[in-house]
Amino acid sequence: MPELLAREARLPNPSARLSGVSATSTFKNARAWPCVIVRNPRLKVTAAWTGVLASIPAIARIAATRPITWLVTRDSGIISITYSVRVPAFPRSAPSRPSRRGGSRLLQEWFPKFQNGDPMSTPHDFDVIVVGAGPAGGMAAGTAAAMGLRTALIEEHPEIGAPAHCSGKLQLHAFREFHLPQHLILNTLQAGAFYAPDGTVARVRRAVPDSHVVDRAVFDRWLAHQAQERGAEVLLQTRLRAAERVNGTVRVLGERNGKPFAATAALIIDAEGARPVLPRTLGFQLRRRLILGLQYQMVDVDLDEPDCPEIYLGTESAPGFFAWLMPIGDRRARVGVCVDPHLAGRAPLHYLDSLLRGHHVVSRRLRRARIERKLAGSIPVLASRRSTGREGMLLVGDAAGHVKATSGGGIYFSLIAARLAAEAAASYVGGDRDALARYDRRWRERFGRELRATAMARLALNRMTDADLNAIVATIAADGRLRSTIERLGDTAFQSRLLAPFITQALRPAHLATLAGPVLKILRYGLRALWDDGISAEENVSDEVNP
Template sequence: MPIASVDVLVVGGGPGGLYAAERLARHGVRVLVCEEHAAVGSPVHCTGVLAAESVDEFDLPRTATLNALTTARFVSPAGLVVEYTPRAPLATVIDRVAFDAALAVRAQAAGAELRRGARVLDLQPAASSVRANVGADVIDARLVVLACGANYSFQRRFGLGLPRLYLHTAQRELRARTLHDVEMHFGRIVAPDGFAWVVPVVRPDGEYVRIGAMASGDALGCYARMLARVAERWGVVADGVPPRQKVLPLGEIARTFGDRLLVIGDAAGLVKPTTGGGIHYSILSGGLAADVAIDALRRDRLDAASLSAYERAWRDQLADELDTQHALRSVVTRLSDAEIDSLFDLAQTDGIMPLVRKTAQFNQHRHLIRALFKHPPARRILFQALVG
């Protein structure tokens, strides 16, 4: 049973884990990334929409960009439509396989080792390391970074807690004959406690559409209804293959650090409570974890108290945003379809869109949420849902 030794073992080769690995390796840290699948970025669970500000902030690969999203259409249960076109493109659609592959190339170029098809079966804490079973191999790591997505077996084992809420998602990318602006559809029949989406995708070999739903219940049924709703207008060519389904965590775990342990991204429950988006938070938390790890490794202070600096760091940047998004979610999930329609009617007639244009940001929703709660007609509808 071969035993290898590294400074940091990253469990999971998604964007957050690969970004952390590159950052660590550039500081001379011996890093091993173990990705359980044969290829990074596959299978694809993500909608693959990334804010331009994220690309700039973290200097992310631009080679995986497919097309820009310039206008968003929001559709109410009754079919009311509100369109929003910002001054600059909302976001870009990316090829997740190519995006993750580019991050992997960067991490390896910086000196990190990447093992594909390498599932971490067990983690055993010891006095001076964490011993990991990876297939037939044993890895001793001074520090472990859990970047394993919505898989919480190790978090449960180490008493770190679980996300407070889970939703279910289902999505497929299909050929399309006619592309339109990105759409988000709301309503209890459409997607209870969530929404459904249609995202245009322009690839070198043709036009596609990503159709999906995020819901508290039957995501597969929500997907099927959404496909039926938009298929004719978008010219969707259905292939009979079922959508890929995923559990989506909404709400951070109780503790994102431990002795010789840090937890990032979806594995930490760091996902936008409003939209379920996770790439930005995964990369942000991966970078913060790497920074704390570099200092802790240098000082050889890898106990939980020392590594708690990581949680303080991400809370400083995200706690207010997460709390505000959760506050909105606690209200809007109580809205009836008629109340959702009333909000859309307000957006068409009563000054909500100027608030959107003034405060909306792709990665930060709290300013818009607070503006909505201060808007008297919108506030009446939202608070009626709480008391009614």
């Protein structure tokens, strides 16, 4: 039995449902054929129609606007991709083995809308260029290449995955949805401990695990390897400085290995991260607020509960955000702090050193620990709700502000957006000019509510005093019913699910005396975030990225 390598991909109005290596068209005057495309030259290549195989690169670029389905299988070392595409009949004069260029001319003759400055009719080096080889970039490049697009994955550093920037916490949702391999996992998390400024601690433990901690370097390299295996070209040590629109295509300019570099594509998927360069050169207005983070990966850490990360709140520990201790297994942990430079008077290093030396819990856990490596980065926790798609470019991941403002996490949402962006790229390259706007709508439908809710929660938290935080943590610690609600409904990926139940519990008469101030702040921002047209964080961010 052939091994299924990819689910059946169904683009608009598929003409047939495929099984094995055969297809039956359901459209009159439509042609359907089986063929095999193998990017790895070590594997066998077969095709029913060699002429069609030679024209596949061009055919794939129109797939999104023509009916198409495909199924990827592997049997005895042969990878088979079975296509069914509804296209006009080949002209009788068509050569039996058309060249790649000739195939494109035939397609332009069949579909005149691809001419006159359309991405299909203008020659370019790639169909799509993905900038940045983090999780969003790797997923976008792999998905685009699997859909038959000529794809480049560009990374400015000499090695993918370095330097690492985040704690690597990734929800189980991502492992299930994207079929991620288990070898990426360093640790599994099922609980959480929240320390108030006065030292009070509230502990919660779910019935099932919520997240894994992954090795970000290994994860990024695995995604890039998957993209390369599917046909993407990976370009390292390539720093891009600008992008420009030229005759219906987009050109990127920069340096590769110290020499001038330029390439053209129908579309750029920008996954540069929190400080993107290219979008501004194409007219994007990136209004966002960055928090600054620093963390140490440490060994010989004394851990009471290896599956329980600890969060330290308060203006002394981390103004505008929080500090953390994230167990990653085998007496190892990542200890870090993020601060909002608008609210913090000192750099992150000051707060991290103070945490390590002065916090009664952290200093005890790290009394024999030593630093293994240091990681630093920026996170766009508050971003405007402006469009993330514009002619010639889509934004994904941190570049698009796909980050939960309460926790700073965004890998899962970045993977979702990257896949949607690649699907939009296939449609756009095929001539569907509505694909970019559709991408913007689709990612907002999937997780836009979470970004709004967590942004409003962050604004409320930033206006709370240490006394407010002490009251909230003490109430959770003392109220078993409230803890049970958090443990039952809490989901670090979809945090808005807990917002209304938490407010309802907090409004009970027993808590009003101590939680009146925090509840009013939560109501002011949180309830408005529950509406689909909830207020934007745009009024609370600046036009310029923080230094």
